[in-house]
Amino acid sequence: MWRASVLTIFPDMFPGPLGASLAGKALAAGAWSLEVADIRGFAADKHRSVDDTPAGGGAGMVMKADVLARAIDATAGNARPRLLLSPRGVPLTQARVEALAGGAGVVLVCGRFEGIDERVIAARALEEVSIGDYVLSGGELAAMVLIDACVRLLPGVMGAAASGAEESFADGLLEYPQYTRPQLWEGRPIPEILLSGDHGKIAAWRRAEAERLTRERRPDLWGAFIRRFRGGSQTA
Numbered sequence: 001m002w003r004a005s006v007l008t009i010f011p012d013m014f015p016g017p018l019g020a021s022l023a024g025k026a027l028a029a030g031a032w033s034l035e036v037a038d039i040r041g042f043a044a045d046k047h048r049s050v051d052d053t054p055a056g057g058g059a060g061m062v063m064k065a066d067v068l069a070r071a072i073d074a075t076a077g078n079a080r081p082r083l084l085l086s087p088r089g090v091p092l093t094q095a096r097v098e099a100l101a102g103g104a105g106v107v108l109v110c111g112r113f114e115g116i117d118e119r120v121i122a123a124r125a126l127e128e129v130s131i132g133d134y135v136l137s138g139g140e141l142a143a144m145v146l147i148d149a150c151v152r153l154l155p156g157v158m159g160a161a162a163s164g165a166e167e168s169f170a171d172g173l174l175e176y177p178q179y180t181r182p183q184l185w186e187g188r189p190i191p192e193i194l195l196s197g198d199h200g201k202i203a204a205w206r207r208a209e210a211e212r213l214t215r216e217r218r219p220d221l222w223g224a225f226i227r228r229f230r231g232g233s234q235t236a
């Protein structure tokens with residue numbers, strides 16, 4: 001079973017949204033497991049302190065290396081990658097999500113305050129992962145994002161296997177536009193071709209639309225797509 005272990009000072013935030021919908025059903029069905037450890041439980045003093053002032057001065061607080069290391073050591077997870085959610089980390093991609101979903105699970109460390117003591121990152125070989133170029137107030141929402149993205153790829157979690165294979169990023173492109181009934185809404189029709197019943201033409205239209213959207217919206221992805229799938233023979 002795919003296992004997610006989360007280390008946080010706000011254990012009550014979990015499962016939160018992960019308890020609803022697709023992820024929640026899969027959790028209840030035993031397709032994955034969630035274990036949440038309260039970092040505060042590993043504090044050594046009577047105030048259960050998990051943070052202290054930054055060495056060298058400055059604003060805010062820093063999570064203590066010793067407390068965090070004890071929490072990490074108590075979480076069995078040698079076969080699983082240990083990730084620290086961090087805006088300094090390598091940006092999370094669908095390719096990484098697929099690799100993580102294909103493994104045994106993840107151990108996720110959620111930072112708070114100004115972040116965590118640098119020494120514990122090195123000493124416990126934490127890999128820093130970011131969910132985007134913006135700063136959250138804590139790693140918990142980022143951990144939920146990562147878990148949700150992985151869980152929906154686990155065998156049997158998504159209804160139709162094809163819905164994962166065709167969606168955004170699966171082959172380096174954004175997804176084509178989707179429509180459903182009514183056929184005409186506020187004067188806007190569903191593109192004729194989607195009603196034609198010609199699966200070959202529909203597939204070609206969807207592919208062309210996926211390429212157009214990627215080219216227009218994400219020149220970074222489009223450039224990578226051209227290099228990877230077309231051997232650089234076409235230009236954007």
Ligand SMILES: C[S@@+](CC[C@H](N)C(=O)[O-])C[C@H]1O[C@@H](n2cnc3c(N)ncnc32)[C@H](O)[C@@H]1O
Binds near residue numbers: 115129136139
């Ligand atoms: C207020 S942030 C600390 C930001 C840090 N002082 C900096 O400038 O890089 C507190 C915690 O939120 C989490 N966090 C914030 N933004 C994130 C992001 N984009 N991706 C992943 N985790 C994030 C991290 O765990 C971080 O330790």
